[in-house]
Amino acid sequence: MIEPLKIKTQIKSFDNKKLKQLADAIHREGVAVLYNQDMNEREYIDTIKKFGECEAPMLFMNPKEYPEIFLVTGKRDKDGKKIGMFGDTELGWHSNGNSRHLIDKILIGLYCVKEDINTTLSVCNTSRPFYELSEDEQEYWKSIKIRLKFRNNTIYDLEEGDPELEFMSKNKGSIRPLVGIHPHIDKFYFYFPYHFIIKAWQGKTLIDHEEMIEKLKKIIFKSEYQYHHIFKEGDLLLMDQFTSLHRRTPVMDNNRLLWRIASDFKKIHTVA
DSSP, rough: OOOOEEEOSSSGOOOOOHHHHHHHHHHHHHHEOSSSSOHHHHHHHHHHTTTTTTOOOOOOTEEEEEEOOOOESSSSOOTTTBBEEEEEOEEEOOTTTTTTTTOOOOOEEEEEEOTTTTEEEEEEESSSSHHOOOOOHHHHHHHHEEEEOOOOTTHHHHHEETTTHHHHHHHEEEESSSSSEEETTTTEEEEEOGGGGEEEETTTEEEEEEHHHHHHHHOOOGGGGGEOOOOTTTTTTEEEEEEEEEOOOOSSSSSOOEEEEOSSSSEEEEEE
């Protein structure tokens, strides 16, 4: 398994030097774990803003007072409406912004407010598998481009009328290289949220994307490239959305609550 950096001190007290070291560890392993964190909403937002700019789309899962926070929960209001994203079902492998044309929020923070000990989050490093390949194999995969678009009943299942389905379906998708170069550490990584891949080309030649996906699953999703986490209250996972993918088992307790924040790393790499 990969070995993420594990920290027990309070991240809200970190100076820029420590945050830069943490960012480098997140890029390298794809994930870092911080235990026993004690933050309210404002402290959490202010801490992540030290890394870079945060998303605040003002959707149904963003509290009005703290629009940078996305509630991740299966809990519903008194009228049965969703108050958070991702519900309680299994989530397939994904990263942030897979169906968007522009992907710049490549830091995801997941802070556990209410735990469910029967739910596991798995993280897979997508950079390390590339460097285990021969040069010929690396060159082949670098020649591939992929077309990405959200499709319902793949990463998860959403019913008609679900507000999450509405905003996910609005994204037009993108065409991008299968193998990217990380903007901060100059390393290659596989961009492989395969549930979103609907076409693929080698050069200008259309190839069988489903056959390609099955080949890459065997290369990327090896146990040696993965880390598995059961959230306890106060845990904070920070993940790089280029050098990792993540997935989740079904949620047994709908009171489970994570505060999710999506940011970039631009500020910490400028000031540190």
